[in-house]
Amino acid sequence: MxxxxxxxxxxxxxxxxxxxxxxxxxxxxxxxxxxxxxxxxxxxxxxxxxxxxxxxxxxxxxxxxxxxxxxxxxxxxTSSAWEYVAESRAVILFVGGYTWPHNRVGPFIHEQDNFAANHIGGPLNDPSIVYVPFVTMAEKGTPSKATWTPYAKIAQETLDSSRCCAGRKTLFFVGSQKVNYALELVIGELFTSCKPFSAHRDPETVPFYLYFGDGRCDLPSMFGGCVAPKGAARGRRVPTVGLYHYDLDKRSWDVVETTSGSREGGMIVVSVDQKTGSTEIALLGMTANGTEAMAAAFVDDPDRFWPAHLIANESTGTRRPPTHQLDRGVGDGRVLQISVCDIKYRRSDHHRVVVDGCNIVRKYVNWDKVAA
CATH class of the missing domain: 1.10.260 (434 Repressor (Amino-terminal Domain))
Structure with a gap:
């Protein structure tokens, strides 16, 4: 509590x-x-x-x-969302840990991701933490499949093992797909028209995209990378770096621009299994600072990000964001809500992120059709 x-x-x-x-x-x-x-x-x-x-x-x-x-x-x-999580028999946090190829030492955990895990773990009673290794690659361009495939396999095995625990459970995934390969697998299960760890930029299939800009190692992903999504440039020579979210009504991209060290886009994905009541929650930003900020925003008021009909007291704020209904095939068997956020933050003297504002700019849901 x-x-x-x-x-x-x-x-x-x-x-x-x-x-x-x-x-x-x-x-x-x-x-x-x-x-x-x-x-x-x-x-x-x-x-x-x-x-x-x-x-x-x-x-x-x-x-x-x-x-x-x-x-x-x-x-x-009291928070209805936290009460929902508290009913779980097990709470597990998935955090990415990086290592270098052929290096047996590690994994090493990014400081901000650790802070984010601490934010989430604070209101909970002794959650388990699982470190999902990912490989740090120095070269630019698309890495060879042999470089990252073993780590993707470990992520799948770790995810399967955690899901096999008996009883109702809650899994948290901290960080973007660049540092938490388990998240790529989870999103792939929700949007089944795409294959995890394959380059994909079609907004009609996955309506959000993390564009990190050129000059970085581009791990294949179904919802992000160093190549901008289709139609993102809008006449510009260079697309804006940031979190793109697709307006399914207007058929066009909007973007939360990344401003180094002060503002960026982030997402919170809440997926609830209707049969078991088990919940999976992903919290991610464009950067490690953004991920910590999203974790802090979630802890402050988790009801904002929860499917409304599953809790007693939805926190709506003063402005309702555009909400898009996803197709029936998306997240089948699960109640799904994806909140795209514009988050402002700063670093404190103690190297922690302080959230100055978190505005939900768009939601994608499937629970109207699930309820029907």
Missing amino acids: RLMFRLAPAVASVNGGTIRGARKLIVRETGLAPDRVGKMLAGRYVNFSRRTLEKICTWPEKRGYKGDLPDDLFEPC
Whole structure:
């Protein structure tokens, strides 16, 4: 269960009835990170350690707070999506770990992907973490099939093994297909007209595409790569690098442009098996920073990204994004919702990503037809 800090009322009662200037004061006296204290004062969910909790609980008391501590400082904050996940018998996080060809040392985990996994694991009770190896290739262009095929096979075996666990389960996939080969396999099962690890750029089949730009090693993928999707240029000599999402009504691409270190596109895919109730959730950005930001946005308000009819309290926000109904054949047997996001973020002094805004710009769903 998540905890919502109610720090602002306690701070105001010992700070002249206001929280103005309180963040600097708390940071100076407790040594806590400014971003973390800011989230607490704003009433946003924060993953906290025992040491952090002790500092926050004792700070108002030292300044003469007369209320009931620690009860006055935080309260349970229920989320229908988290409750849905909590009913799982097992929760497994798939995180990509990179290695070099012919190198027996590894895998090594990217710092931001590890942070993303920590974001997700915070509200859950001891999730298992599975590291899916992928190969780091220095050359440009399309790598030989022999280079990456063994790692794709390992990803398939790992995925099959995790799915065989008895009972209802939830699988999280952290990172794009470049670093998490299991994600390519999952998307391939949802959009069966394409084959995983094969170059494909037809928006009528897969309506989203991660265009990373030229000059990188181009692993074959059914929904991304270093070659732009068809029709992406729109008269430009060079297509915009970013996350492309297809308007199925207008038959044209829109793009969330990648701005280095501050803004990019990201996606959250939620797929629920109707028979078993098992859930698979993918969180990815164009970069490692974007992936961490998407994980943080999901943890803050997972109900925004969940199929509406499966939870009791959908969080809709102030603006409803365009929602497209996918064909009946897409995700057969599963309730599917794909949220394409425009996410803004910055790096804190502690090398963590701080989310400044996450706007869902388009949704693809199949649950209207599934329900029918």
